Amino acid sequence: MTSALSFHDAAFGYAGVTRVERLSLEIPSGAAVALIGPNGSGKSTLLRGVLGLADLTAGRVEVLGDTPARARRHIGSLPQADSRDTTLPVSLRQVVTMGLYRSVGPLGRIGRAGRAAVTEALERVGLGAFAGRRFGELSGGQQQRGILARALVSNPKLLLLDEPFNGLDRENREVLLELVRGLREEGRTVLVSTHDLEIAQAACSHVLLLASGHTPGQPGHPAGFGTVEDALTLDAVQHAFQDATVELDHHTVTTTRETE
Numbered sequence: 705m706t707s708a709l710s711f712h713d714a715a716f717g718y719a720g721v722t723r724v725e726r727l728s729l730e731i732p733s734g735a736a737v738a739l740i741g742p743n744g745s746g747k748s749t750l751l752r753g754v755l756g757l758a759d760l761t762a763g764r765v766e767v768l769g770d771t772p773a774r775a776r777r778h779i780g781s782l783p784q785a786d787s788r789d790t791t792l793p794v795s796l797r798q799v800v801t802m803g804l805y806r807s808v809g810p811l812g813r814i815g816r817a818g819r820a821a822v823t824e825a826l827e828r829v830g831l832g833a834f835a836g837r838r839f840g841e842l843s844g845g846q847q848q849r850g851i852l853a854r855a856l857v858s859n860p861k862l863l864l865l866d867e868p869f870n871g872l873d874r875e876n877r878e879v880l881l882e883l884v885r886g887l888r889e890e891g892r893t894v895l896v897s898t899h900d901l902e903i904a905q906a907a908c909s910h911v912l913l914l915a916s917g918h919t920p921g922q923p924g925h926p927a928g929f930g931t932v933e934d935a936l937t938l939d940a941v942q943h944a945f946q947d948a949t950v951e952l953d954h955h956t957v958t959t960t961r962e963t964e
């Protein structure tokens with residue numbers, strides 16, 4: 705089985721400071737991996753490292769058999785919702801079209817095939833009827849689905865989704881959950897950071913647990929990797945969250961620290 709991602713003692717951070725360390729694992733092509741860990745354990749940093757947007761401070765990483773920078777054109781990504789500018793006066797269609805700029809450049813011509821891909825991506829996330837709407841006027845869940853359409857439009861082999869389920873209502877959640885399942889069925893590799901165990905159980909094949917450093921400011925580190933059946937246990941999650949009060953209720957990791 706080929707690996708979509710190979711980490712060899714890889715560490716990632718910013719400005720030379722490691723924020724997530726000692727990652728040595730192979731993520732098989734076609735896996736959907738739930739990335740689970742407490743706030744600050746380095747989930748976003750790891751996703752940015754795969755994109756080449758966080759520094760590799762030690763070790764090696766191979767993304768689709770290449771360097772992160774060179775693999776980027778095969779990656780679709782959905783950043784955390786709070787890092788989005790929703791004030792720009794652009795339509796949903798324009799936002800999704802931006803997902804094609806990596807192949808044609810911002811001044812390049814989007815031909816008929818590109819326009820068809822945008823329409824298809826919008827329909828796939830159930831927003832075909834909203835193409836002309838101003839992005840900032842859509843609901844949070846619709847914006848989230850729109851950004852997912854932007855990530856899908858270039859037909860990526862690898863998708864990196866940073867907490868895509870945060871703050872979604874039931875309907876948007878179901879649409880997204882079904883999409884992640886579909887992406888996996890199509891053989892794409894998906895890395896999705898989430899606090900929601902239902903998503904890990906319902907849509908993912910594997911889980912990667914990250915734990916925070918023992919003292920504030922210390923880098924996070926991997927605390928378990930494996931199939932959902934093997935690696936998503938109460939013991940493993942308690943270890944990752946370093947908190948005996950962690951509970952796996954039906955859907956979510958709950959800790960006193962998380963809810964305070």
Ligand SMILES: Nc1ncnc2c1ncn2[C@@H]1O[C@H](COP(=O)(O)OP(=O)(O)OP(=O)(O)O)[C@@H](O)[C@H]1O
Pocket residue numbers: 718723741742743744745746747748749750921
């Ligand atoms: N751009 C940045 N420059 C410097 N340090 C950063 C940057 N982004 C994040 N950090 C630091 O890296 C560490 C890991 O943060 P990161 O956002 O990766 O964690 P996380 O697990 O995704 O957290 P959350 O669940 O809150 O999103 C934190 O200590 C954070 O302050």
